[in-house]
Structure formats: C-alpha cells, structure tokens
Amino acid sequence: MQALDKALAQVGRVVLGKEEQLKLALTCMLANGHLLIEDLPGMGKTTLAHALARVFQLDYRRVQFTSDMLPADILGVSVFDPNTQQFSLREGPVFTQLLLADEINRATPKTQSALLEAMEERQVTLDGVTRPLPAPFFVVATQNPVDQAGTFVLPESQLDRFLMRISLGYPAPDVELELLAGGDLRQQVRELKAVINGEGLMKLAQVVGKIRVTRELLDYVQRLLDATRSDDRFVAGLSPRAGLGLLRAARAWALITGRDYVLPEDVQAVWASVAEHRLSARQGGSVAAISQSLLQSVPVVRR
Amino acid sequence: MARIYQVPSHTRLWLTLAVTFCALPQLLKGPLWQGGLFALVVAIRALVNRQRMALPGRIIRSLLLMGAVALTFYSFGRLYGPEAGVALLVSLFGLKYLEVVSQRDAYVLLVLGFFVCATSLLFSQSPLMFLYVLLCMVLLTACLAGINHSDTRASGMQHLKRAGIIMAQAVPLMLILFVLVPRVAPLWNMQVGNGKARTGMTDSMAPGQISELSESSALAFRVAFDGDMPPPAERYWRGLTLSHFDGRAWQQAIPRGMDEAGYLYSGRGPAPDWVDALTAGRSDGTSYAYQVIVEPTQRRWLFAMPVPFVSEGGVSLARDMRLVANNPVSQRQSYQVVSVPAATRRLPLAAEEKALMLSIPDESGRRARGLAQQWRLESQSDAAVVQQALRYFRQQPFHYTLRPPKLVADPIDDFLFRSRKGFCEHYASSFTFLMRAAGIPARVVVGYQGGEQNSLGSHLLVRQYDAHAWSEVWLEGQGWVRVDPTGAVAPERVERGLRAALEEGDSGDALGGIQLDGFAGSGLLGVMREWADYVDFRWQTWVLSYDSQLQLSVLSKLLGQVTPLRVAVTLMVSVALLLGLYGLYLFWRNPVHSQSPMEKEFWRLHQRVQGCGLALSPGVTPSQLAEAIAGRWPRAASPARDWARYYQRALYDPRQKASKQQMRHLRGLRNRLYKLLD
CATH class of the missing domain: 3.10.620.30 (C8orf32 fold)
Structure with missing residues (x-):
C-alpha cells in the first residue's frame, strides 16, 4: 500500500491541493473504471491524466474531440498495403492504456458511442475482426459544463459507463500562489518518477475485489440505492450496475485508505462521484443537494 | 435543521383550496355579500402570495370584520342561532385566512376549517355532502402535512397523497368508533329548517x-x-x-x-x-x-x-x-x-x-x-x-x-x-x-x-x-x-x-298539457336514478338512523349484555386489533429482520446523545458519531473514539465475530461514556 501513497504523492506534486480528487481518480483506476472530469478549460485535467499515466507507466494518448470526427478517427481503419497485397489495420488512438478523451461532448453521438462501446467491451471490432484493447485500459474523458453551444450532451445511459465523475475546480489561493511560483508544468510531469507499472496496477485491482464487506455494510449500500428509488425528487433511481460500481469504488477507497474491510465512511466518500452523474432531479432540484440529504437521512446502522 | 415557521409556498395553494372548499356550502346558500367577501379575501391572498401587495393592515382588517358582523346582523336579524351563527363563523373563517402568516396562524385556521366542515353537516346529511366533507378534510389534512414539511422544495402533490393515505388509514378506525362509541341523545333540538315552503300536504x-x-x-x-x-x-x-x-x-x-x-x-x-x-x-x-x-x-x-x-x-x-x-x-x-x-x-x-x-x-x-x-x-x-x-x-x-x-x-x-x-x-x-x-x-x-x-x-x-x-x-x-x-x-x-x-x-x-316531470324513466337514466335512490336510502337506514336505540340493539346482539365495561373493552380490543393488523402489514411489506444486538447498541448511544441535546441525523456513521460527541464534550472524546473504533471493527470487519464478550465490552464503554455526557 505504500506504493499507492507514493503514487498519490507523486501526482500531488503537479496537481496541487487536490488530494481528495486525486484519491478519487486513483480509486477509479483501482476499481477498473473510467473517469469523467467535468471542468472548465485550464483546470489541470490534462495534467492530471498525464501525471497518472506517468506514475503508473502507462501508454498515454490524447484525443481532442470535434464535431467532424468519425468513429474511425478513434478506433482505427483498415488500409490496403500494396506491398503485401493485403488489408492491414491501422490502429486508432484508442489502442492505448490511458486515453484522454478531451471534450467528449463535442463529438457526434455516433463517434461518442463508438468510444463508449470500446470502453465497456474493452475490445474493438473492425471489419469483422475483434481485437482486444491493451490492459489495463482507462479512459479519462472531460466535459465542459458551461459552454454547451454545439455540443451533444451525453445521454444518461452513456454516463452510466463512467464509474465516477469528478471536477477539480479552482485551486485555493495559497495553492495557486505556489503554482504560479513553480516552473514549467510539462517539464515537471516529465520528471515524475514511475511508482508501479501497468501490471502492478492490475494486481492491485485484483486485491480490490478481495476487500471484505459484511452483511451490515451491504445492507447500508442497498438502503442508499433504495432511497434514490423511492425519493420522488429524482426522475429515476440508481441502477443495479450503479450499485455494483458504488461497492467496487468503496472497496478501492478502503484499499487506498489502508484497510482490508469497507466502512460506511468509504461508501460515503465515493457516493457523490459515483451516484450524482447517474441521477437527474425533477423540476430544477439540485442533484448534489438531494443526494447529500440522502446521506444524512439514510440510517447507516439498521434501525 | 432550522425550522421554517412561515407557511411554506408549496402549501399555499392547498390552503386556498381548503378554505374555499370548506366555506363553499355556506357560500352557496348564504347571502350574496358573503361570496363577495370570500372572493375578495382569496384575491388578496393570491396577490400577496405573488408579492404584488402587502397583507392588509390592522385597520382594513378591523373594518372588514365590523362590516362582516354588521352585514350578518342585517341579513339574519341576529347573530346567534344556527343559520346566523354559521354564517358569522364562515365569515370570520375567511377573515382569519386573510391574516395567516406564520405556522401558528395556519394551525388556528385549519382547526377552524374542520369545525366549519362539521357545520355543513347541520344543514344537509346526504351522502354527497358526506363525501364533500371528506374531500374538505383531505384538503385540510394536506395543509397540515404541508405546513409541517421542513423541505422548502417539497412538491404539493406529495402532501395530497400523504393526506389521502392518512384519511384512508383512518377509515377503519372511524367505522369502529361509529359503531361502538356510546351515542348520547342530542342535548338540544336544533331547528335547522330552511324556512322555504316545500311541496307537500297542507292541513x-x-x-x-x-x-x-x-x-x-x-x-x-x-x-x-x-x-x-x-x-x-x-x-x-x-x-x-x-x-x-x-x-x-x-x-x-x-x-x-x-x-x-x-x-x-x-x-x-x-x-x-x-x-x-x-x-x-x-x-x-x-x-x-x-x-x-x-x-x-x-x-x-x-x-x-x-x-x-x-x-x-x-x-x-x-x-x-x-x-x-x-x-x-x-x-x-x-x-x-x-x-x-x-x-x-x-x-x-x-x-x-x-x-x-x-x-x-x-x-x-x-x-x-x-x-x-x-x-x-x-x-x-x-x-x-x-x-x-x-x-x-x-x-x-x-x-x-x-x-x-x-x-x-x-x-x-x-x-x-x-x-x-x-x-x-x-x-x-x-x-x-x-x-x-x-x-x-x-x-x-x-x-x-x-x-x-x-x-x-x-x-x-x-x-x-x-x-x-x-x-x-x-x-x-x-x-x-x-x-x-x-x-x-x-x-x-x-x-x-x-x-x-x-x-x-x-x-x-x-x-x-301538464309536464309530469320526474317520472322514473327507463334506460340508463332510470337505472342511475334507481341507484342514486338506493344509495341515499341505505345511507339513511344504515348511517343516519343509527341512534342510541339502534346502537343498543346492535351492541346487545354483539356483546350479549351491554355494560360500560364490555363496551369499553370491545372498543379497546378492536382498536388494538386494527392497529395490530396495520403493524403486521407494515412488517410484512418490508420484512425488517429484527435488529441485532449490535445494531441496537448503536441506536442506544445515538438516542442518548440526542437526548442530551446534540442533534444528529440518522445518517451518521459510528466514527462520525464519536467525533460529534468529542466536539460537544471534549472530556468524552477519547472513550467515544474507543467505542467507535471497537464498534466499527465489530460490525464491519468480517474477521471479528460478534460475541457476548464483545457486546459486554461495548456496553461497558458506552456506560462509561454516559457518565461523561451530562
């Protein structure tokens, strides 16, 4: 577990003052899930993704999504090779270990769904040939919450593919001072030391599955899910898939915290980032406010 | 959580509806000016709710009050007696609505509303009127649910649904009370005649x-x-x-x-x-x-x-x-x-x-x-x-x-x-x-x-x-x-x-050439007429004519011998039976396997801490509970944290088996904690 602490410390050197978000992002990776970052431009999304790739020694590619992008631009395309007289596949950027999908909501639904399918299946089928994606495979997608002109909003079914959604937000004043005083960020990222490699990460992910939960904890998770379903301020409650994701994320969080069993606090810690992007509130209610009120009102210990 | 002592906005519409519906029977048969007064009150309320004007001041309200009393006296020639009294009550009810601001005013208004509902039954006891009063009571109950709802974003339909459920739950209880509670003969004979000449025989x-x-x-x-x-x-x-x-x-x-x-x-x-x-x-x-x-x-x-x-x-x-x-x-x-x-x-x-x-x-x-x-x-x-x-x-x-x-x-x-x-x-x-x-x-x-x-x-x-x-x-x-x-x-x-x-x-x-109206027609109309008459008739024979004498005969059929003790026991047993059945239904609907001793342990401490004046939400985890205690009673900080650490291991670490010894230990920690709380 020291490796994880070290990894956090390394990434923390370039993404300053965002320990909570870093921990969540790491949790997401350990839980083998994809991450959606919703933020304004220039908040350090790319730096975060890049730093994660560095620290875990992952292949890293970045794709800027635009509205004229086609699925082939991401997945790859078959080209005819005159020398061998055969078609060969030219792999798209998706064949990497960590893909930063910048401004995913700028692409057309067709292109979005091509990526999202690859995310879910962890394989790509082109011209009838199915090719597995490298392992591990993570997608960090970003979305600009403010500038919505000319975008295709991700539907809820697609948002469900992301295990977590976080936003970094502005840095605190003292952190920002430090940031301004520091040197070239790109250079700093390049200087980051690798802590584990991809294989090590996958082993850790297997450990996550072995983190223990008791009947009482599962009960609590179920009560939370039930509360979203019976609360009529939400359009619809959380799906069983979301429930499984919540539990997996809570396990990963417990692992990062250095425990081999899950506490209700672990569930509460990942609750907002796992649940909120999958819910929508009726008539102008705030999802965040309602989901936080559920944490307040759902008894942790059975009454 | 701060309590909102004003009437919340999601309840205002229900309040208007409840007041209007409660007063409507009187407005329909009362003098015309009363309808005008109510229209004025509702209009002012609507404007106030939209913040287009301020509530009328004391002087205007006093003038309206004096006007209402004077007009009642003018219309009825007196201020007492069933007709005039009810008319006055309804006017005052409307005026009270005009000055409702806080939750307390709303309580007064709603209790008055139930009373106004009851007075409607003085003048008509038809099944339709009964249903109407029931509707009014659902609306009033919705208002009661609404003004007690602390969430400002609550939806109004939620209150109505809740009121409907409450009323439906009350129906069996109502039936039991109707049959069993001893009836006293009316102490006075209220002559509520609508003096109009009716068709009928003369002498x-x-x-x-x-x-x-x-x-x-x-x-x-x-x-x-x-x-x-x-x-x-x-x-x-x-x-x-x-x-x-x-x-x-x-x-x-x-x-x-x-x-x-x-x-x-x-x-x-x-x-x-x-x-x-x-x-x-x-x-x-x-x-x-x-x-x-x-x-x-x-x-x-x-x-x-x-x-x-x-x-x-x-x-x-x-x-x-x-x-x-x-x-x-x-x-x-x-x-x-x-x-x-x-x-x-x-x-x-x-x-x-x-x-x-x-x-x-x-x-x-x-x-x-x-x-x-x-x-x-x-x-x-x-x-x-x-x-x-x-x-x-x-x-x-x-x-x-x-x-x-x-x-x-x-x-x-x-x-x-x-x-x-x-x-x-x-x-x-x-x-x-x-x-x-x-x-x-x-x-x-x-x-x-x-x-x-x-x-x-x-x-x-x-x-x-x-x-x-x-x-x-x-x-x-x-x-x-x-x-x-x-x-x-x-x-x-x-x-x-x-x-x-x-x-x-x-x-x-x-x-x-005389039109003989109302001869029982054939076809659908005739069937409907027959049904309406049948309902009315059954209402009369089963409900309205259930007086003390009939009650005595029903009770003696049920109990054999009618003594106060037997009636009281039957009443209590049937109410208990009803509540028991309801409890059973709740239990059956969400099968809560009974709390384990461990879980009880948590809620005991939770309750105790709340009893000592520290507000806690139900969603606190054991260690959050301990931190809350530590924040309020620094002396108790370390035993509280001990308790939480021990407790969460016991409940959430699968390798710890809940044993009697553990329970004893936890109880000991908790008792030690109690002494430090006050």
Missing part, C-alpha cells in the same frame, strides 16, 4: 290542491318492509283525516268536548280506553312491519297504513288512527311501524265524534242531499248505500283528470251533476258529503297511495305525485272502512299509479 283540502302536488316528483317518504309487502291496491298511506266541511274545503277537526290530550296518546301515562281497544286488536289478522323514512315537511303528521303501532318515543298515536310527531319534522326522520288493518273494527265511535262525522253545512249540496236521501230509502243497510254511491260514480259519465274545469256556485252539486270531471279530491269530497247526507259517519283522508318499488333495495318510494285523497265510512261492526271513490272511476290509479291512470285515459286530454 286542509280544497279542490285543486292535490292535483298541484301531482306535478312534483319530489320524494315524500320511503318505506322499507321487514316482511311481506302489501299489494299495490292496499298501499294507502294515511296522513290526515279531515272531518270538518265548510262547503268548499275540508279541514282537520277534533270532536267537540275532546281535548288534544285525550285525542293524542304519546305512550306515556295511562292509556285512554280507545288506545286499549286498538291495542287489543294488535294480533288480528295480517300485519305489516316496516320502517318509514320521511323527508322534512315542517309539519307534525307522519304517514302510515292503518292501524299503526309504534314503539319509539317522539311519536304519538291519534284517535283517528294516525301517527303524529311530537315535534315538526324538520329533518329526515325514520320510525318503525307495525300496521294491523283489521284492528280498526275494535275502535268505538263516541257520540260527539259521530256528530262531527255527520255534520254538513246547511246550504251546500242541496241536490246531492236529495240523491243521498233517495239511496237511503232504497237500501237496507249502510253498506248498501256505500255500494249504491260507488255504482253511481261508476255508471255516470265521470272522468278522471288532472285539469278539472272550474267549479262554480256549489262545488258539490256542480261537480256531481254538471262537470263530472275531477281529480281524487273531488271524488273523495263529494263521496264523503253524500255519505254524511245519507246519515253514515264519514270523513276524508288525505295521504299518499301506491309508491314505486326500487328494485335494488326493494323499498318503496313514495313521491309527491302519489298524493291522494279518499274516504272512510264508519260501518257498524266493521269500524272505519276505507272507500276510495277514485278507484270506482279510474281503477288504474289505485292499481298502477297516477301515470298509468293518465295514460289509460284519453292521454293528452287527461294530462291537460
């Missing part, structure tokens, strides 16, 4: 009065038979006997020398000899047992077949074999009757009574007298004279019609010998006159004849158009015998009712 009969009634299809009364129903030709519902004739109209009269006390027997005190005579005949021949539910008439007389025997208080028997209520019938009333037709022959005819029954004014009906005298000479007995007269009506060209020509000069002679077109009152009047002229004691009886049967409830509906007049003659050895001369002219009237009689005759002519 005299002049030509044309009953035919007017036959244009109304309003309900007169209903009859529910306990056993056999008499055949249609026997269904004569006597209301009044008219013994005094002034040459034109027949009126009620008491024989000279008799006082009302001797004429009416209320069941109390020693029975007069005529009552004994009638009672002796109670087991003669066939008898019919039935319940009559009479619509308000504002009169004292009641309707029954001869000879009626009643057992309940409040109803007296009159010497002319009628029932008389002790108070005017101002609300629907029901009474149980056993009629024994044959008992009539037991009744003696006193000399002064006979004199009255033979009296006719000297100057009227000279030709008729001649005719009567002629029959007298030709016949051997009184009964033969009666037959003679009926034969006369049958054989001469008499017509049964709703629109008889106007009678000029002497009504008796003019009808008998010239126009010969008439309605039942003409036949009854002239026949009685003829009998008296022939020396046979006779009188006119008015009431209702027939009635249509509701096929759902198998009860009889008697409507105003069933009003009828006939005669009774006193024959030696038979007592008072009913003779219906109309039956001699138009037998269908007696056998099949007014409509059949009129259709049978030369239709257009007989109806005389």
